[in-house]
Amino acid sequence: MSTEPKDKDLSRNLGEPLNFIEEIIEKDLAEGKNDGRVHTRFPPEPNGYLHLGHAASICLNFGLAQKYKGKCNLRFDDTNPITEETEYVESITEDVRWMGFTPDQILYSSDYFEQLYGFAVDLIKKGLAYVDDSTAEEIAAMKGTPKEPGKNSPFRERSVEENLDLFERMRKGEFAEGSKVLRAKIDMASPNMHLRDPFLYRIKHAHHHRTGDKWCIYPMYDMAHGQSDSIEKITHSICTLEFVPHRPLYDWLIEKLGIFPSKQYEFARRNFSYTVVSKRKLLQLVNEGHVSGWDDPRMPTISGLRRRGYTAAALRNFADRIGVAKRENVVDIGLLEFCVRQDLNKKAARVMAVLDPLKVVLTNYPEGKTEWMETVNNPEDESAGTRKIPFTRELWIERGDFMEDPPKKFFRLGPGRLGRLKSGFIIQVDDFVKDENGKVTELHCTYFPESRSGSDTSGLKPKATLHWVSVEHAIPAEVRMYDRLFTVENPLSGEKDFKEYINPDSLKVIKNALLEPALKNAKPGGSYQFFRLGYFTPDPDSTEDKLVFNRAVTLRDAWAKAKKKK
């Protein structure tokens, strides 16, 4: 405790560099803005599942609130009733919670519909908004292009009274969908397209997931987002770069309305190699059956990664490492895998599982005998304790751990070779049996009784340690081996449609893996390291008599890498 600095606020960032948003916040704090408050928000639209990009945004917004002892709301930006659903609200809420954050408040833009309507009326009264009867095509034609100015709508100069009347009747449902819109009256010649009399309200005779049929006019993003920020007294409204051109409109509306001046700041969206993170693309993968659903373990969705066996701690650490900036980026997904391994290495219990079994018969081991061998649960965590695993005359080992004609660099089993069975005994291969196809079906070995793990007096030094499972005690399981969903770094930049780059081997199902008996009661959410194979987690598809495991990530594998190079 003596090394703990007295002044927490001062020590807060000593030594660690700030990202550009933290710099803005600290400057604001130093200048006494917002009474020293920091209030952010995470504002998803409930029209899809959250993905890796959102995970980073969640960590940013909630992380900032934590760091500066502020608040962070979860606000659903639900102003488009056509695409939004309760299912998405539920998954998003769960994902945020699972990520380890608790929103200060859970709110909805739709909570503010009445207030937002009032804001619109206020703008009309100030002569800053008007009802336009033009068709969508006419409005588009009058909009101009980025290089040419637009033209004023013939309805632009309607009187305040007429606008008020029309807008009220829009609300009452007197007009057909698409027949009228409310637009801000700004500048049709602005070089910023978003200032060319942007839409504020549109008519949609649609059922809303929360307000039901109460409304038939709905505010556009620009009429809702900044105002919601303002209503919640958000101090720092953080969004992605594509909203930069919206900022003048964000500020214009707040200024004209005379409401709390929330400020918008933008950062570059994060892209990740070997995957896609656009809701439209992800929806396609789901709808076209390329994956089993939004939570398919190959999906970059938070729910998919969770099911895959990735941990929230790994995701948080990842978000922290990739940082936040304003330039285009493609984050190496290998860094996420590194974070997952790093976290799981400390937490996951080591267990024995054989994925491609090859039988070993210890010819000098008594039939019917079982020795319960003690083994460490996690060498990285002494507090994880120990357990016992059954050792018998007949065992399963990994087929890949034996070679009939091993090269020098291969130091596992071969004819005459020694091998250490983890937490068991050292064995030597005396003979092997093949079937008519030349496939090795069985190894005949002798074991060295004096080589027992922990009390080895044999003096033998095998080069490899192998995992194994007792034939008699093994429990069967299905194991789903997941790999990256795409074969190329950027599936979107190729010549072909991104789905052409889907990795045909992104899922390999092993129907008859064999596990040590201790795994009998494994439950989804748990993390295990299958010794020497990788990190695995039970899938919710598991049943009483059939366990299903998902591979989260392999172990780093120097041998596999060396083989690949050849």
Place this chain on the structure above:
RNA sequence: UGGCCCAUGGUGUAAUUGGCAACACAGCAGUUUUUGGUACUGUCGUUCAAGGUUCGAGUCCUUGUGGGCCAACCA
């Protein structure tokens, strides 16, 4: 003949705000190891270009180049 944003090793970010370009991942080589895991050590490699300001520029200015964004009754 539009406006805006951006540019630092292979990747992602730093650089005490004008003072010796660094951290992580990846790569390579090695040590340790009852996981070809972990841990540890070493190593490779960086300021888009050209001018300018300055004793001094990744940082400031100008121009250029390259990339991105901006038109939806989407967010």
